[in-house]
Amino acid sequence: MRGEKFLNSLNDGRSVWFEGKRLESIRDHPAFKGTLSTIRDLFQMLDEPHLRDKVGFKIPGRERYAHSSFLVPYTQEQLTQRNRSFSYWSAETHGMMSRLSDYARSLITGWYAARHELKALDPHFEHKITSYYEHARDQDLILTTAIIDPQIDRSNGLDDSRIAERFLHVIRETEDGIIVRGAKMIATGAPYTHDFVISSFLKFTAKDAQHAHVLIVPANSAGLHIVCRESFADQFEQNHPLGAKYDEMDAVLFFDDVLIPWERVLLHGNSEKVLALRANKTANALAFHQNVVRFVAKLEFITGVTFAVAESIGVTGFLHVQEKLGELITQMDVIKALIIAAETQAKPDNSGVLVPELSYIDTARNIGTKFYPRAVDILQQIGAGGFMQTPSGMEDFYGPISKLMHLYFEGATVSAEKKVQLFKLAWDLIGSPLGSRHELYERFYAGDPVRGYANQYLGYDKDRLIDPIWELLKQASKGGIARV
Ligand SMILES: Cc1cc2nc3c(=O)[nH]c(=O)nc-3n(C[C@H](O)[C@H](O)[C@H](O)COP(=O)(O)OP(=O)(O)OC[C@H]3O[C@@H](n4cnc5c(N)ncnc54)[C@H](O)[C@@H]3O)c2cc1C
Structure with a gap:
């Protein structure tokens, strides 16, 4: 086995x-x-x-x-x-x-x-x-x-x-x-x-x-x-x-x-x-494809936790909370769409290996370094002080102050026990040493993000975008002085 x-x-x-x-x-x-x-x-x-x-x-x-x-x-x-x-x-x-x-x-x-x-x-x-x-x-x-x-x-x-x-x-x-x-x-x-x-x-x-x-x-x-x-x-x-x-x-x-x-x-x-x-496209595309596919699971998890936290304390009706929850959906969809684009635009290399389109994967890896810290930020803003409104363990739910625990820790849509469990999970995700390590990981696992973005610029076909600008200006300069 x-x-x-x-x-x-x-x-x-x-x-x-x-x-x-x-x-x-x-x-x-x-x-x-x-x-x-x-x-x-x-x-x-x-x-x-x-x-x-x-x-x-x-x-x-x-x-x-x-x-x-x-x-x-x-x-x-x-x-x-x-x-x-x-x-x-x-x-x-x-x-x-x-x-x-x-x-x-x-x-x-x-x-x-x-x-x-x-x-x-x-x-x-x-x-x-x-x-x-x-x-x-x-x-x-x-x-x-x-x-x-x-x-x-x-x-x-x-x-x-x-x-x-x-x-x-x-x-x-x-x-x-x-x-x-x-x-x-x-x-x-x-x-x-x-x-x-x-x-x-x-x-x-x-x-x-x-x-x-x-x-x-x-x-x-x-x-x-x-x-x-x-x-x-x-x-x-x-x-x-x-x-x-x-x-x-x-x-x-x-x-x-x-x-x-x-x-x-x-x-x-x-x-x-x-x-x-190290620059081999086939190997990098296959390996970096894994990076972004697994990233979707992480975004889905933090989004699910944030939705549950928002519901549990009855804040989903506020416009700014809805805006932030919507932003989390946008994040997931952007990464998923880039993966679909990379897979559907995959092309065979010289040996016939189907290579996902690396430019979309690079974009997903780079933007992911900003998405995850932002998702952590959103969860923190929505859960607010609730992350500290938790007992040190679950024992008090079964001890002498049990009745008060059920009374004061109750949520809008969930029992006190469930709400405490949820907030402990959320804190483990964003506030514990493990949670902080994950935020650091998403910023740096793919290397220095500053150089990641810079490399995207350096490797881009810039003339395709710049040439039409000069063409427009050439045409404009032939047109003489505009009448007021
Ligand atoms: C939790 C975690 C797990 C990881 N796991 C792995 C792993 O399993 N395998 C692996 O290979 N890597 C892994 N990494 C990534 C790797 O180890 C580095 O953290 C990453 O490549 C960034 O390099 P650095 O930490 O040395 O930062 P540095 O390069 O020291 O950068 C520090 C700061 O200085 C700036 N800087 C430094 N040099 C320059 C320069 N020349 N030009 C411009 N700016 C510069 C950077 O922008 C940054 O702000 C992991 C990273 C983390 C955080």
Whole structure:
């Protein structure tokens, strides 16, 4: 059974650091237990005959199912199948678990799908990506990405030795592979991932070529340390219904002279080639498609909570509240419409892979960085002080002041108990450490949003819009001086 197999696979000697200790096992640790049981249940779906078609596909020529993030889409139906699996897992976790591996798996699937084109970057690439793709698909591997170098001093580059030493780089090549040293931030899901997809982010000059790489690194590699942030998991499910199940842990990775076998070195030593791989349209479109499909589940969840909060305190009749609730519907529809546009305007690449239209996906990713903080803002404005009008637990509903509790916590349309439960959920969503982390996540998961928008401008066909302006002015200048 895949759920259990996943949990057992984590006892592989990995070095996970939490609150000053190296954890023997994360499986039953309070910081991970709820999240791991959520992931176990999701994995289990591939073994359930009535669920597996929702999240998986039958591997060609085999009886076995794999998750649809590994499906290379050649038809609209296959693209829809990918969407269906991302939507299903996201909805099952109320949009709260964004990195269930389907993003990083999609990246690997995309590089595999574009392997004939990408072999121009390195003659071994095609063989390496094919063997890794098949291995990851057949073993149900959980993958996550870590691309960004640690925040030390962003005003300095590799000419500063403090930066050069700490950004991930090759220190030695051996017969077996390369030895790397340095750090990467942030890898979501790191403690329970099987492999990390690591790449460099910046464009380096030839003299800094040892910093350019695309690697696949097993989580239990000797010398690799996974350093977790504080846990936002809370076993007290009544107060933290989301934190109890959905805290996807973020971590920083320290590479203390880690050997990466040649088979897992996809590229190294050439920044131009690394950037070309990272810019590959097929892979990015498949991976970023997952980002925006899962985002819909999150917007739907926060919208549902906001509607329920507004109804529960009888404020839906006020015009400004209706305006804000309408804005939430607009947000959902904008993202859904962009996904439909991206899917219906998908075009085959040179290998016949059906590639969603990336410009619409980029738009959805960029605008999403503003939508989610705005949705949080709206929920806060509508719930107002009600988020604090909650008892510390539900026990008082059954104790000596029970009667007063039912009297004073009652809502417009719901019982006191239900209203308290709802507001606790809403606070977990927007006010708890987990909630704040989600707002930060939506602002930054896709990289720096400022540079995301800027890249949209830089890559846009601007002449199409500017040329008619000059044409209009040319015509106008021929018309002479206008009469008053
Ligand atoms: C909760 C969370 C989870 C994440 N999970 C992952 C993950 O699993 N895998 C992954 O790969 N990434 C992940 N990320 C994204 C990633 O780690 C970075 O946070 C993101 O790319 C932004 O980079 P940064 O945080 O280093 O910000 P910085 O680049 O340090 O930016 C800080 C500020 O300075 C400005 N700035 C810095 N440099 C420049 C410049 N050159 N030009 C203009 N402005 C500049 C930025 O606009 C910003 O305002 C995650 C992020 C978050 C918040």
